[in-house]
Amino acid sequence: MTLGYISKRLFHLALIMFGVSVVVFLMLRMIPGDPAQLLLGEFASPEELERLREQLGLNQSLFTQFWIYISNIVQGDLGHSVRTNAPVTGEIWVRLIATLELSLAAMCIATVFGIAAGVLSAVKQYSLWDYGAMFMALVGVSMPIFWLGLMLIYLFAVKYPVLPMMGRISLGLEVPDVTGLMVVDAVVAGNWQSLVSALKHLILPAFTLATIPMAIVARITRSAMLEVLNMDYVRTARAKGMTELVVILRHALRNAFLPVVTVLGLNLGLLLGGAVLTETIFSWPGLGRYVVDSLSGRDYAAVQGCILVFALLMAAINLAVDLIYVLLDPRIRVNE
């Protein structure tokens, strides 16, 4: 992989982000009605409306508005939220960390359980384990996660109240804000009570969010393992007298890992989308819930900022997956 390829991909990413900014800008201007009227309500006086239009730059030409908008974005200024009057960049940052914590936890669950189910299925092909795991994977892919979340809340927070149903930590408990990740901050502070509470709050939303990626990982792992298990070197490893566990874990799984890594990376994008629903169900104060709240509050600066951040994350993840893939598999040569 050369520097030329990376810079070409980065240029491509910048081009897509510019396009996304244009699309978001134009779409927000397509919303019917006067934004000033929408923000101030129907009883606002003409003077107040005019003042707000001036303040938001709505009296200027579309091109000038776009120029101001792009210049601000480049400088990291995503505007001010009309609901809180705080800078959108700061608001997004705090929530992004919460979403990151949830997504990472979901990713860990999806990876561990997905790979375990996939390996088990492949090793015991056409057994009850195989059929059971693959049926569960198919159910997982078809699962409306907003329904699963509600059912988990009912089961584990209402009927058998062992886990909390919303938020990131119990009321009254606090952790010093070091990284923004509650679990990490609780460990850093050595506050075990907060750690247990943060972990308990994480379980239900993380499992809900992990369902679909877990099912996809299980299916991909199974098919990758089946391919590898028939290879000559696996037969050789067995012939050398290695235990089945060593053959599976050290020889087969390591080589079956490549497609799994790709799927894991691409699933990060899926998790971002899933976060919108999961955070709404579990009142998780992340970016997904923020965008839904901002839309219902007609806070367009916040919506615009969130969408740009989501798009940037998706593009960055796709780029990272491509680069990691090339690094992991020397057989792949980049077509420049």
Place this chain on the structure above:
Amino acid sequence: MSKLDMFTDLRKSTSALTGLVLICLIVLLALFGPWIAPADPLLPSPLIRLQGPSAQHLFGTDSLGRDMLSRVIFGARISLMIGIISVTISLIPGTILGLLSGYFGKRIDSIIMRCMDMLLAFPAILLAIFITAILEPSLTNTMVAVGIVYIPHYARIVRSSVLSLKGMLFVQAISHLGGGHLRILLKHILPNCLPPIIVYATLGMGTAVLQAAALGFLGLGAQPPSPEWGAMLSEGRQYIQLAPHVAAFPGAAILILVLGFNLFGDGLRDVLDPSLRSQ
């Protein structure tokens, strides 16, 4: 593969058959809903609010005392309609764009594919939420939003098929014999692109139903009192502690329909595209 071979293979596929049975079940509910449903799905009965499942009301009643079973049955019609219309909205422009992009290549390909990349840069549900919010929340706009979101997927699939077909001898022969672009595209390339399109459209029906239900759940889809499954779930969320059945049944119905499309799509893929056959 002849049509007969295809149907024989499909009949042998357990997953395709199971999927087909589940889909047929929901289609029958949708078609004969008015005769099967025990009550009017929109008729409130305040005296029997939030009652659990019983002999009179098999799925219980909702917060306005409406019969949940009848609402779930009538919801089947809406969900199937969403699936069909959304997939059509993405399929037609997606196929046209993919054909043009793959066949003409060069600048046309570049422009179309960069636009598609831009749409793919958003998480699907977020783009759908955004479009619905702009168009105003309603059932029609939900279908439009979900349809637009998946256009790039069809465009990419069709484009890659066209790219491989374009270089084939039969296409080049027709071109040398004087066949026009339109004739080559519609009569020779498009029919050969159909298998992957059919597979993706079947799987896409499930995805469309899920996305539309998610929008309904967020309050951006069908509006009350419409018995749309996602919107019913959203209502059930408020009563999850008191009456979990209000959320349980519509959610289970969504799962069954999506599972049906996924099973059938998987089976179809195995039959129509053996290169992708799962082991």
